[in-house]
Amino acid sequence: MDGGxxxxxxxxxxxxxxxxxxxxxxxxxTRQSEQGASTLAGADAFAQALAAVTDGWxxxxxxxxxxxxxxxxxxxxxxxxxxxxxxxxxRQALQVDARFWIVPGLMHDGAQPDVMRGEETQIVGAFALHxxxxxxxxxxxxxxHSKWARVKAGRVxxxxxxxxxxxxxxxxxxxxxxxxxxxxxxxxPSSQAFLAGVDAARKDGALSHQLFxxxxxxxFKRLAAEQLPDYLSGLLIGHEIANELKAATPERxxxxxxxxxxxxxxxxxxxxxxxxxxxxxxxxxxGLWRLAQTMGx
Amino acid sequence: MDGGxxxxxxxxxxxxxxxxxxxxxxxxxTRQSEQGASTLAGADAFAQALAAVTDGWxxxxxxxxxxxxxxxxxxxxxxxxxxxxxxxxxRQALQVDARFWIVPGLMHDGAQPDVMRGEETQIVGAFALHxxxxxxxxxxxxxxHSKWARVKAGRVxxxxxxxxxxxxxxxxxxxxxxxxxxxxxxxxPSSQAFLAGVDAARKDGALSHQLFxxxxxxxFKRLAAEQLPDYLSGLLIGHEIANELKAATPERxxxxxxxxxxxxxxxxxxxxxxxxxxxxxxxxxxGLWRLAQTMGx
Numbered sequence: 123m124d125g126g127x128x129x130x131x132x133x134x135x136x137x138x139x140x141x142x143x144x145x146x147x148x149x150x151x152t153r154q155s156e157q158g159a160s161t162l163a164g165a166d167a168f169a170q171a172l173a174a175v176t177d178g179w180x181x182x183x184x185x186x187x188x189x190x191x192x193x194x195x196x197x198x199x200x201x202x203x204x205x206x207x208x209x210x211x212x213r214q215a216l217q218v219d220a221r222f223w224i225v226p227g228l229m230h231d232g233a234q235p236d237v238m239r240g241e242e243t244q245i246v247g248a249f250a251l252h253x254x255x256x257x258x259x260x261x262x263x264x265x266x267h268s269k270w271a272r273v274k275a276g277r278v279x280x281x282x283x284x285x286x287x288x289x290x291x292x293x294x295x296x297x298x299x300x301x302x303x304x305x306x307x308x309x310x311p312s313s314q315a316f317l318a319g320v321d322a323a324r325k326d327g328a329l330s331h332q333l334f335x336x337x338x339x340x341x342f343k344r345l346a347a348e349q350l351p352d353y354l355s356g357l358l359i360g361h362e363i364a365n366e367l368k369a370a371t372p373e374r375x376x377x378x379x380x381x382x383x384x385x386x387x388x389x390x391x392x393x394x395x396x397x398x399x400x401x402x403x404x405x406x407x408x409g410l411w412r413l414a415q416t417m418g419x
Numbered sequence: 420m421d422g423g424x425x426x427x428x429x430x431x432x433x434x435x436x437x438x439x440x441x442x443x444x445x446x447x448x449t450r451q452s453e454q455g456a457s458t459l460a461g462a463d464a465f466a467q468a469l470a471a472v473t474d475g476w477x478x479x480x481x482x483x484x485x486x487x488x489x490x491x492x493x494x495x496x497x498x499x500x501x502x503x504x505x506x507x508x509x510r511q512a513l514q515v516d517a518r519f520w521i522v523p524g525l526m527h528d529g530a531q532p533d534v535m536r537g538e539e540t541q542i543v544g545a546f547a548l549h550x551x552x553x554x555x556x557x558x559x560x561x562x563x564h565s566k567w568a569r570v571k572a573g574r575v576x577x578x579x580x581x582x583x584x585x586x587x588x589x590x591x592x593x594x595x596x597x598x599x600x601x602x603x604x605x606x607x608p609s610s611q612a613f614l615a616g617v618d619a620a621r622k623d624g625a626l627s628h629q630l631f632x633x634x635x636x637x638x639f640k641r642l643a644a645e646q647l648p649d650y651l652s653g654l655l656i657g658h659e660i661a662n663e664l665k666a667a668t669p670e671r672x673x674x675x676x677x678x679x680x681x682x683x684x685x686x687x688x689x690x691x692x693x694x695x696x697x698x699x700x701x702x703x704x705x706g707l708w709r710l711a712q713t714m715g716x
Contacts, residue, residue, distance in 0.1 A: 330583050330662075365624070
């Protein structure tokens with residue numbers, strides 16, 4: 123019987139997910155806790171959260187990725203510079219104690235440096251699951267801070283973060299636009315309004331100007347109140363895509379992350395004439411397994 | 420002795436300013452209250468706020484501009500469509516009672532309609548004070564919702580709103596960027612950081628991406644924590660200017676509003692190679708006087 127070979131941890135800001143992996147990397151068990159890195163302070167708090175989420179599991183090597191390795195995490199792990207492959211990430215992993223390791227983040231240096239923590243591991247997982255992506259691709263990881271990573275010959279050559287999800291939440295909850303909208307989660311999504319927002323963004327106007335249209339379209343009843351959140355979402359995602367495709371149109375593009383959000387991006391990408399992209403759910407367990415193997419854990 | 424000829428009211432969302440104007444439009448007295456339109460609900464509350472701010476002043480005709488005429492104001496005044504001149508605004512003013520009138524807002528229709536309330540009166544005031552601006556100019560009114568109005572032959576031909584000030588406040592107070600910054604108002608402004616933000620915006624990258632650099636520049640200590648708010652301000656104002664100048668580079672540009680904020684825009688405009696623009700403080704009293712004359716009040 124397979125008692126397990128590795129404990130893999132996807133430890134983000136707001137959530138901790140633990141996976142017991144078997145001898146071939148299969149997920150034998152999954153647990154989840156709300157003890158994300160932003161909810162914890164001090165090494166003891168992290169150690170306790172880890173003990174709680176792995177309680178009763180065998181004493182195996184543990185590899186974690188995500189904000190657990192940030193300045194405000196358990197211990198600050200380094201950032202590996204781009205271009206970087208799985209070997210470079212494995213080499214720079216931080217050992218916290220005899221059994222616990224943290225994957226480094228990834229940095230893309232330049233006039234405006236960019237960083238990720240956790241997504242580098244999802245990217246390695248995507249390589250493991252779909253080796254053709256490692257050859258040459260653009261990997262998009264939508265979210266609070268969406269990442270667009272350019273990949274060639276197994277290495278992440280560069281990437282850009284867009285604060286799309288965070289801007290949406292700020293405008294949805296706190297701005298003058300919020301006052302015209304119904305309470306969050308109270309209405310069915312409208313793809314029509316979402317695509318109208320995407321189409322507006324494709325016209326390449328200023329985002330700070332186009333956002334004001336969410337207000338005026340509501341004011342003049344050209345969109346119903348319950349359509350405004352989707353129009354706003356379409357505008358923001360549309361601007362993100364328009365700008366990234368302007369930088370370079372990839373031949374092969376894949377979406378990684380929450381299926382509903384990836385479906386939204388796929389819909390928007392279609393509006394830009396892109397083929398239906400490959401969509402992958404959380405690839406962090408596969409990435410942690412691959413990195414652990416590379417590290418010889 | 421001049422007992423007064425008109426009471427002019429600049430009645431915005433958060434503030435009410437009252438001016439007692441003499442026979443030639445001179446400001447004889449000024450009063451201010453915090454009873455902005457967004458703090459009041461119902462006609463009685465507005466009538467009481469008006470009585471309080473004009474207490475003891477002679478019984479004159481009163482003309483108000485601003486959010487007092489919005490959906491959530493005292494009474495909803497119409498929007499005059501662009502192109503519009505002072506005569507068109509005067510013609511569509513809303514009479515609330517025997518002595519109290521509200522200036523209409525201005526609307527620029529299109530795929531994404533745009534609106535203003537209050538700024539149309541400041542624009543008329545700028546025409547009164549500087550007739551050369553009425554010939555042909557671009558009038559910029561920076562603020563929570565900055566307005567860029569294009570003017571020709573005494574008429575506003577079109578305009579665009581940018582949510583620059585509101586985005587700044589949201590990001591400064593509620594976002595992941597805020598966590599790296601010192602408390603609001605606790606540090607001296609840095610023009611160097613502001614201009615670095617403007618210069619980044621001039622490179623025409625995506626705003627949602629460039630905003631994330633506020634975080635990474637702080638993370639890697641390339642900017643001090645107290646410089647980050649100014650860098651953020653420079654980015655946002657820079658994107659606003661870059662996009663508007665892309666639409667059309669005006670030969671004559673003037674800034675209207677709060678002197679400190681106008682100075683900030685003038686500094687940024689210089690970075691775009693624009694000449695030092697004319698800067699005007701609140702021109703609402705002059706605009707209300709001109710409109711009242713046109714209306715025959």
